[in-house]
Amino acid sequence: MISVTSSGAPTPGAAPIRILSPKLGESLTVRFLSDYSGILVHWHGGRTVACQGPACNAAAHKKEVFWKGYAAVQLWVSVGEVWRAAALEVTEGLSRDLPDEGLRGQLWTIRRARSQKKGEPVTGAYLGLDHGPDLPPAFNVQQVMCHFFRVNELTTWGADNPIPRAISVFETKGSPPPKAGKARSKTADDGTPVASAQETRNFADAIKERLKTMKEVSANGEKPAIP
Numbered sequence: 114m115i116s117v118t119s120s121g122a123p124t125p126g127a128a129p130i131r132i133l134s135p136k137l138g139e140s141l142t143v144r145f146l147s148d149y150s151g152i153l154v155h156w157h158g159g160r161t162v163a164c165q166g167p168a169c170n171a172a173a174h175k176k177e178v179f180w181k182g183y184a185a186v187q188l189w190v191s192v193g194e195v196w197r198a199a200a201l202e203v204t205e206g207l208s209r210d211l212p213d214e215g216l217r218g219q220l221w222t223i224r225r226a227r228s229q230k231k232g233e234p235v236t237g238a239y240l241g242l243d244h245g246p247d248l249p250p251a252f253n254v255q256q257v258m259c260h261f262f263r264v265n266e267l268t269t270w271g272a273d274n275p276i277p278r279a280i281s282v283f284e285t286k287g288s289p290p291p292k293a294g295k296a297r298s299k300t301a302d303d304g305t306p307v308a309s310a311q312e313t314r315n316f317a318d319a320i321k322e323r324l325k326t327m328k329e330v331s332a333n334g335e336k337p338a339i340p
């Protein structure tokens with residue numbers, strides 16, 4: 114069961130909701146309780162801080178603005194076979210894989226690539242729908258994030274990503290381009306025409322034929338003609 118407590122007497126076994134983000138090479142299975150909402154953040158003082166718009170810390174606000182999304186999810190914990198409530202961090206890369214709405218009840222694998230060198234290492238893969246009667250109501254993820262960022266309110270909550278989405282493309286089937294060897298001729302880097310392999314062979318054959326003719330003429334005692 115979901116371990117969420119409202120203010121009041123602590124519930125035994127309850128723990129604060131964690132912010133969830135897969136580690137390098139890690140795959141997580143999650144069940145969404147809500148769609149994700151975005152906020153704007155800065156990287157300041159060695160950590161991520163929430164951008165508070167006009168009320169933002171002046172030094173932090175001069176820094177680059179990033180977008181982060183957060184969704185109420187349940188993480189599948191195979192040890193103990195439990196669904197554990199968590200606030201899933203949705204990176205720009207992951208937001209490209211997830212639908213903008215209708216996430217509640219959807220099962221996804223969230224994966225981070227083994228290498229940080231790639232631009233957007235977190236991706237998602239849809240597993241199916243699990244919208245059964247045991248699906249608990251979504252907790253207040255905005256409240257979780259206010260606690261995480263140590264602010265009374267998040268003024269940019271619900272912000273769209275200011276960076277336009279990447280354009281996704283698909284490969285198309287087609288016939289191969291002509292091979293260089295089959296081309297009748299091509300030009301060198303300086304523009305000089307270069308003979309193809311076949312043209313070079315034809316030229317060599319013609320020279321051999323000419324030399325053979327010259328030898329035959331010479332054997333007949335006639336003065337060979339200068340080619």
Ligand SMILES: [Zn+2]
Nearest residue numbers: 164165169174
């Ligand atoms: Zn700011």
